[in-house]
Amino acid sequence: MVAPIRPRRSVLYMPGANQRALEKARALPADALIFDLEDAVAPEAKEGARAIVAAALAAGGYTPREVILRVNTLDTAWGHADLAAAASLPLDAVLLPKIENADRVRSSLALLDASGAPPDLPVWCMIETPKGVLAAADIAAASPRIGALVMGTSDLVTDLHALPTRNRLPLMTALGYVLLAARAHGLTALDGVHLSLADEDGFVAVCRQGRELGFDGKTLIHPKQIDAANTAFAPGGEEVDRARRIAAAYAEAERGGKGVILVDGRLVEALHAAEARRTLALADAIEERQAS
Helix, strand or coil: CCCCCCCCCEEEEEECCCHHHHHHHHHCCCCEEEEECCCCCCHHHHHHHHHHHHHHHHHCCCCCCEEEEECCCCCCCCHHHHHHHHCCCCCCEEEECCCCCHHHHHHHHHHHHHCCCCCCCCEEEEECCHHHHHCHHHHHCCCCCEEEEEECHHHHHHHHCCCCCCCCHHHHHHHHHHHHHHHHCCCEEEECCCCCCCCHHHHHHHHHHHHHHCCCEEEECCHHHHHHHHHHCCCCHHHHHHHHHHHHHHHHHHHCCCCCEEECCEEECHHHHHHHHHHHHHHHHHHHHHHC
16 A cells, blocks of 8 residues: 655754754644754753653644654764654654664664664655665565655765756765655655855755755754745645546546557656646645644
C-alpha cells in the first residue's frame, strides 16, 4: 500500500535553545519544523536546548506540522546524548547532519534503537559535503527507515570553494545527484536554505528553480520565507486542472483498452497519468492541511 503524500513544501529550522520561537512555531503555516540542536545552538547552550525542546514537545500543539529533531553529529560531545533523548520524544523524524556514508546512518539507527526509539522512527539525512554528495546513493539505500535527503547547500558551497551565485550554477551537479538518489529510493528530497532574508526576489527564484528540478520543498531559516515556499512547491491552479483532465481521460481510455491518448494535443501514457494522480493527491493533501 502506498503511503499518503505529506506536503513538505516549507520545512523551517527552529533554534532549539529559543523557547519563545518554539512556542510561536505552533501558529506558523509551515508544513514541517526542524527543532535544531546543531548549528543554531551555541556549544554552551546545547544541554539546555535539549531540555527546552523536550518541554516544548511535551506541551504539544504542533499538529498537523511534522516535527523533526536535528541532532549533533556522533563525533561531537553531544551527539550520543541527542540521539538518546530523541528516542523518547514524540517526533516525526530525526535529522542526521553531515552524513557522508551509509555506516553513519546505520550506527545512528542502532543508537536510537538501543535507547528505546520506536522501531519505525524515520531518520532524514543531510547531504552537505562533497563526500556526502558522492555517497548519496549508498546513503539513500542504507535503511528503509530513511525518509528524506536534505540538502545542506551552505556548507557545500564552502567546501566546494564556490561562489554563492544567484542562479546556483555551482550547485547544479550536487543538487541533481542527490535528487536522483532520493528518487531512486522513493525518498523526499528537500532543497537547501536561502541565507539572504533581504533578497525576497532571489528567494522566490530559487524556490521556483528547486521546484523545476523536482524537489518536494525547501528548508527555511525564517518564518517570512514560509508563504513563498508554500506557493512555489504547491501545484498551481492550471497544473491541477491539467492533472484532472489527464487522470480522467486516461481512466476512460483504460476502460476502452487504450494505453496511449492525446490530451490538449500532447501524448499521454501511463507514466503521465501516474504523475497526474500524484499531483492531485498532493493538492488534496495541501487543502486538507490548510483546513486543519
